[in-house]
Amino acid sequence: MSIPFEIRTLRYFLAVAEELHFGRAAARLHIAQPSLSVQIRKLEQGMGVALFERTSRRVSLTRAGEVLLAEARDLIVDAERICRVTREAGAPDRRTVLIGFQANAAAELTPRILARYAERFPGRAADMRSHDLSDPFAGLADGSVDVAFLRTGVPVPDWLSVAVLFREPRVLAVGVDSPLAGAGPISVGRLVDEPFVARKGPDAWRDYWLATGSRGGQDVRVGARIAQVEECIEAVTSGRGVAFTQLSTLRYYSRPGLTAVPVVDVPPSEVAIAWRTADGSDLVRDFVETARAVAATTRVPGALDRVLPRMAGQPVGSVSL
Numbered sequence: 426m427s428i429p430f431e432i433r434t435l436r437y438f439l440a441v442a443e444e445l446h447f448g449r450a451a452a453r454l455h456i457a458q459p460s461l462s463v464q465i466r467k468l469e470q471g472m473g474v475a476l477f478e479r480t481s482r483r484v485s486l487t488r489a490g491e492v493l494l495a496e497a498r499d500l501i502v503d504a505e506r507i508c509r510v511t512r513e514a515g516a517p518d519r520r521t522v523l524i525g526f527q528a529n530a531a532a533e534l535t536p537r538i539l540a541r542y543a544e545r546f547p548g549r550a551a552d553m554r555s556h557d558l559s560d561p562f563a564g565l566a567d568g569s570v571d572v573a574f575l576r577t578g579v580p581v582p583d584w585l586s587v588a589v590l591f592r593e594p595r596v597l598a599v600g601v602d603s604p605l606a607g608a609g610p611i612s613v614g615r616l617v618d619e620p621f622v623a624r625k626g627p628d629a630w631r632d633y634w635l636a637t638g639s640r641g642g643q644d645v646r647v648g649a650r651i652a653q654v655e656e657c658i659e660a661v662t663s664g665r666g667v668a669f670t671q672l673s674t675l676r677y678y679s680r681p682g683l684t685a686v687p688v689v690d691v692p693p694s695e696v697a698i699a700w701r702t703a704d705g706s707d708l709v710r711d712f713v714e715t716a717r718a719v720a721a722t723t724r725v726p727g728a729l730d731r732v733l734p735r736m737a738g739q740p741v742g743s744v745s746l
Contacts, residue, residue, distance in 0.1 A: 429471025432504050435497045437464045438476065442494045445484045521550040522708045525563030525573030528654050529677040531590055531696050531716070533725050535574070542715045551712070559626035559652040565701055572712050576671070577695040578633030586702045588713060590720035591728045592693045593672045595636070596685040600662050610687040613639045620648030622660045622668040634669055636691045658683060671696075672727045693729055 430438075440450040441461070451458040469476050476490035486494060522542075530553070531538065539551055554570050556563040561579045564570035581587050597616070599605045605619070613636055623645070624634050632638070635645050648666030651657045654674075660666050662682040671694040675685050698716040700709045 430468055432501065434464055434468050435501060437461060438468055438493065439497055439501070441465060441477065441484070442486055442490060442497075445486075447484065520708060521552050522572065522712050523564075523570040524551060524553050524712070525556055525565060525570035526553060527556055527558055527560075527563055527574075527576070529673055530574040531698070531720075532593075532673040532677070534590060534696075534716070534719055534723060537723055538716045538719045541719050542712060545715060546711060549708075557652040558624045558654065558657070559630075561626060561630040562699070565699060568701075571704065571706070571709050572698060572700045572716075575697050575699045577697050579627065579629040584702055585699055587697045587699045588717055589695045589697045590716060591725050592695050593725065593728050595669050595688060595691045595694050596672050596675070597688050598657075598661050598668045598670050598674070598683060598685050600664055601682050601684050602664070603667065605667065605686055606684050608686055610689045612690050613688065614641070614690075616667070617643045618646070620646045620666040622649045622651055622657050622666040623647045624657075625650055625652045636669055636688075639691050654678060673725070676726070 437450075437454060437456075440453050441447060444450040444453065447458050447462060447465075451461045454461065465477070472489070472493075474489040475487050476493060478485045478487055526535075529535070539553075542549070542551055554564055556573075560566070561575070562585065563573035563575055565573050565575075565585065575587065577587060577589065597605065597611070605611065605616075617640065621635055624631050637645060649656075649660035651660060657668055657670075658678060658680055661668055662680060669688070669691065670685075672685075675683075698713050700713060
């Protein structure tokens with residue numbers, strides 16, 4: 426069955442159907458009225474039905490015309506969508522993925538992930554957005570980033586998906602003049618009298634970095650409250666407190682007067698790539714897949730093991746987007 430019209434002819438029909446006046450429709454289409462009348466007659470002949478009832482005073486739609494009006498609108502919307510997505514598929518992809526992070530992000534994985542992403546999607550950009558230590562979700566909660574490198578120190582809310590990339594020990598950052606400096610591996614029990622540097626932010630986030638779960642119910646002495654890495658380093662080196670941090674911190678924030686002590690009884694820190702569960706965009710999917718692929722083949726210095734990146738709290742290999 427041959428189709429007796431083109432998209433252009435349907436646009437002519439829509440103009441007349443919406444205006445119910447050939448003169449106004451012709452003016453809207455910027456064509457001559459006689460030419461428009463000819464096109465509508467050809468459409469009616471091709472369809473084999475009358476689409477309009479015409480009198481000297483008015484133009485109205487027939488029943489067939491009413492049906493075509495509803496269908497033509499949908500068809501034109503679909504045709505425009507097809508043109509748009511086809512052009513987008515053939516055009517360079519110049520979109521930007523926004524990546525939230527804190528401190529040293531995903532350590533040595535970070536530049537490798539960004540480089541691999543640039544290789545896979547050369548037309549796209551990746552924009553890193555730094556967030557302070559008080560925001561455990563590094564901009565995901567307020568929608569200011571698309572994905573984020575996180576430390577999984579708080580319960581994962583329903584709106585968030587998290588794929589763990591690697592695990593590394595938590596250590597105790599102390600000043601070089603502290604009696605603890607050079608003490609060798611110590612237990613949390615030896616630290617109950619020490620003042621600690623506490624992170625601002627949600628209680629669960631603060632408590633994770635104070636290792637309250639490993640203190641056997643002992644209260645924490647807080648010597649300083651901070652939101653920035655530099656604030657934490659200053660508080661530690663000036664003797665206002667000690668602080669738990671991840672092992673890689675010392676590689677990225679080495680300072681005179683700062684050292685670290687191994688701790689034997691605090692759980693390790695997990696580094697993850699995270700995204701909003703409801704965000705199914707290709708930007709997010711492609712960046713998460715790239716991060717997971719790099720993590721699966723690259724060992725971070727000091728990492729406890731190389732595991733298949735997984736969903737926090739779920740079996741290995743269960744990640745899906």
